[in-house]
Amino acid sequence: MHVGPFRRMANVNGEITPLEDARISVLDRGFLYGDSVYEVFRTYSGVPMFCHEHFDRMDNSARLIHMTISQSREEMLDQMRRTARAAEVPASQDIYVRWHVTRGTGALDLVPARDLRSSFVIILKEVPSWNPEFYSRGMRLAVTRVRRNPVEALSPDIKSGNYLNNILGVAEAIELGADDCLMLNPSGIVTEASNSNVFFVIDDRLVTPSAKSGVLRGITKAAIQRLSAEAGFSVHETSIPASHLERATECFVTSATREAMPVASLRLENGAWRELPPGGGPVTRRVAQAYKQYVDRYVRENSLLRLL
Numbered sequence: 001m002h003v004g005p006f007r008r009m010a011n012v013n014g015e016i017t018p019l020e021d022a023r024i025s026v027l028d029r030g031f032l033y034g035d036s037v038y039e040v041f042r043t044y045s046g047v048p049m050f051c052h053e054h055f056d057r058m059d060n061s062a063r064l065i066h067m068t069i070s071q072s073r074e075e076m077l078d079q080m081r082r083t084a085r086a087a088e089v090p091a092s093q094d095i096y097v098r099w100h101v102t103r104g105t106g107a108l109d110l111v112p113a114r115d116l117r118s119s120f121v122i123i124l125k126e127v128p129s130w131n132p133e134f135y136s137r138g139m140r141l142a143v144t145r146v147r148r149n150p151v152e153a154l155s156p157d158i159k160s161g162n163y164l165n166n167i168l169g170v171a172e173a174i175e176l177g178a179d180d181c182l183m184l185n186p187s188g189i190v191t192e193a194s195n196s197n198v199f200f201v202i203d204d205r206l207v208t209p210s211a212k213s214g215v216l217r218g219i220t221k222a223a224i225q226r227l228s229a230e231a232g233f234s235v236h237e238t239s240i241p242a243s244h245l246e247r248a249t250e251c252f253v254t255s256a257t258r259e260a261m262p263v264a265s266l267r268l269e270n271g272a273w274r275e276l277p278p279g280g281g282p283v284t285r286r287v288a289q290a291y292k293q294y295v296d297r298y299v300r301e302n303s304l305l306r307l308l
């Protein structure tokens with residue numbers, strides 16, 4: 001299927017095809033068990049944003065699941081470039097790049113064979129176009145009954161190919177009339193949305209759930225924390241009990257593809273909706289603007305990373 005000015009393509013272990021034709025083995029452990037790790041970045045003016053940080057986080061996810069990645073970073077980047085060339089991406093076109101590394105293909109056995117070689121899949125497509133209302137007004141987040149995986153069971157720091165916990169969260173949120181979930185950990189502490197980190201203004205402080213609460217270490221989140229500190233208003237990483245959401249006056253979510261996206265309505269644990277400033281309050285707007293400026297700076301300073 002042609003979408004936009006280039007073709008969506010996939011690369012499975014070096015074999016490049018249109019996305020819809022890409023195939024993996026049914027014995028691939030990523031398919032069978034979600035035994036895989038993945039990352040997503042997007043480009044701005046052809047420059048992959050936070051490319052090295054995404055590779056570093058993938059290495060950390062692989063380390064946490066005791067998986068050896070057989071392909072080097074340079075090899076993977078080279079495969080991404082080959083895929084982008086095959087997709088005939090115009091130099092001016094920004095793209096979404098997702099890559100999975102699975103523990104490999106082997107016997108139908110939970111215990112991985114010792115000689116497995118990891119497989120990779122690269123998916124290259126257009127950058128998601130979010131509902132414009134998510135920016136002009138803001139998203140609706142609902143606190144769900146589905147809890148985030150506890151750190152001790154399956155650390156949310158592992159960006160794995162198994163997103164069932166997040167899928168259950170967002171499915172419940174949609175049933176509740178929201179766009180996304182706001183998951184609590186088993187102790188009732190706020191963690192994150194299904195695929196983004198969250199920030200709040202509570203009692204005039206900009207706060208975000210601490211790593212200990214059980215959240216993925218978001219790369220956008222980390223950048224926003226650095227930028228906020230530079231701009232003189234620090235972000236407090238802390239434990240946020242669900243009851244504190246009743247005092248939230250602003251909220252936004254962050255991710256590589258959403259950047260900083262305002263939240264206009266929060267469904268609290270008791271079912272009441274808390275309305276927040278449409279389009280984001282002053283702190284949210286300032287952060288979103290600072291992130292956009294930072295992206296421009298990053299692109300200027302990292303032009304050598306350009307994929308094409």
Ligand SMILES: Cc1ncc(COP(=O)(O)O)c(C=O)c1O
Binds near residue numbers: 219220255
């Ligand atoms: C569960 C989860 N939390 C947070 C994020 C945001 O991370 P990043 O800013 O690195 O895109 C993601 C992104 O995929 C995610 O899946």
